[in-house]
Amino acid sequence: MASLSRTFRIQKRDFTNAGNASISVKKLLKSLNLSACVIRKVSICGYEGEMNVVMHAATDGILAFELTEKKIFLTVSDEGPGIEDIETAMQKGYSTASDEFREMGFGAGMGLHNIRENADSLHIDSTLGAGTVIRMEFNPGG
Amino acid sequence: MELSQIAHILEARFLACERLKSEEITKAGASDLLSDVLAADAENALLLTGIQTIQMVKTCNIAGIGAVILIRGKVPDHDVIELAEEEGLPLLSTGLSMFIACGRLYQQGIQGLKHAR
Numbered sequence: 001m002a003s004l005s006r007t008f009r010i011q012k013r014d015f016t017n018a019g020n021a022s023i024s025v026k027k028l029l030k031s032l033n034l035s036a037c038v039i040r041k042v043s044i045c046g047y048e049g050e051m052n053v054v055m056h057a058a059t060d061g062i063l064a065f066e067l068t069e070k071k072i073f074l075t076v077s078d079e080g081p082g083i084e085d086i087e088t089a090m091q092k093g094y095s096t097a098s099d100e101f102r103e104m105g106f107g108a109g110m111g112l113h114n115i116r117e118n119a120d121s122l123h124i125d126s127t128l129g130a131g132t133v134i135r136m137e138f139n140p141g142g
Numbered sequence: 143m144e145l146s147q148i149a150h151i152l153e154a155r156f157l158a159c160e161r162l163k164s165e166e167i168t169k170a171g172a173s174d175l176l177s178d179v180l181a182a183d184a185e186n187a188l189l190l191t192g193i194q195t196i197q198m199v200k201t202c203n204i205a206g207i208g209a210v211i212l213i214r215g216k217v218p219d220h221d222v223i224e225l226a227e228e229e230g231l232p233l234l235s236t237g238l239s240m241f242i243a244c245g246r247l248y249q250q251g252i253q254g255l256k257h258a259r
Contacts, residue, residue, distance in 0.1 A: 015195075015196070015197065016196065018197060018200070019197060019200035019201070019203075019204070020200075022204060023200060023203055023204065026203070026204065036185070036206075040185065040205075040206060043204045044180050044204060044205070047180065047200075047201070047204040048177070048180065051197075104176075104193070104195050104197055105174060105175060105176035105191075105193040105195065105197060105198060105201070106175075106176055106177065106197070108175040108176070108177040108178055109177075110175075110177035110178060110180070110181050111177055113181070114177060114180050114181050117181070
């Protein structure tokens with residue numbers, strides 16, 4: 001199986017289109033006949049990452065998807081403002097989302113926690129003022 | 143239980159995907175927090191919620207939710223209903239409160255997520 005990759009732009013504060021990149025990834029995974037469990041894990045991680053960019057990023061971001069023979073790679077990146085303390089941000093219930101986003105049903109402080117629960121491997125690089133890169137890996141077999 | 147029977151129990155009306163009224167529902171959850179929906183194993187479950195935004199429909203797509211009941215008579219904007227129709231997500235509205243809607247379904251044998259009782 002050859003490698004397959006897609007890149008999607010995520011617009012900051014665009015709640016009309018928020019989630020569309022992850023829904024496209026989910027459709028792609030379904031068309032490739034991957035297991036329901038893998039589709040679920042990748043879709044949830046992509047969506048939580050995408051919503052984080054829409055809610056928090058100072059710039060537009062990128063969702064990059066790559067499927068190789070052995071792995072699925074998902075990367076969500078933006079160029080600021082960065083996460084001050086990643087360990088704190090990973091805690092269940094911790095959120096810096098505004099009231100506006102809470103009214104939409106977000107800001108439960110579960111985003112990064114959900115990503116950690118679903119990704120087979122997770123690496124977060126974040127620098128204040130420079131941005132955040134979330135790299136996730138999944139085993140396509142389960 | 144068929145979705146049409148759930149609609150009957152909750153005195154709910156279909157806003158989108160009435161064509162899927164014969165779908166079987168065995169478990170349900172209630173939440174107004176979308177990340178909680180994503181954190182739960184809610185594949186094919188019924189979601190009872192007061193959130194009527196476009197993100198609710200997208201979150202349900204990602205989480206694999208089987209159908210949505212909007213409580214307290216909520217009816218979302220047309221674009222939300224249209225997206226639910228496109229995505230094949232049955233969307234219903236009941237005039238009941240969250241508490242009463244959940245209670246009626248529980249009484250009729252609908253289970254919680256992970257089939258808890």
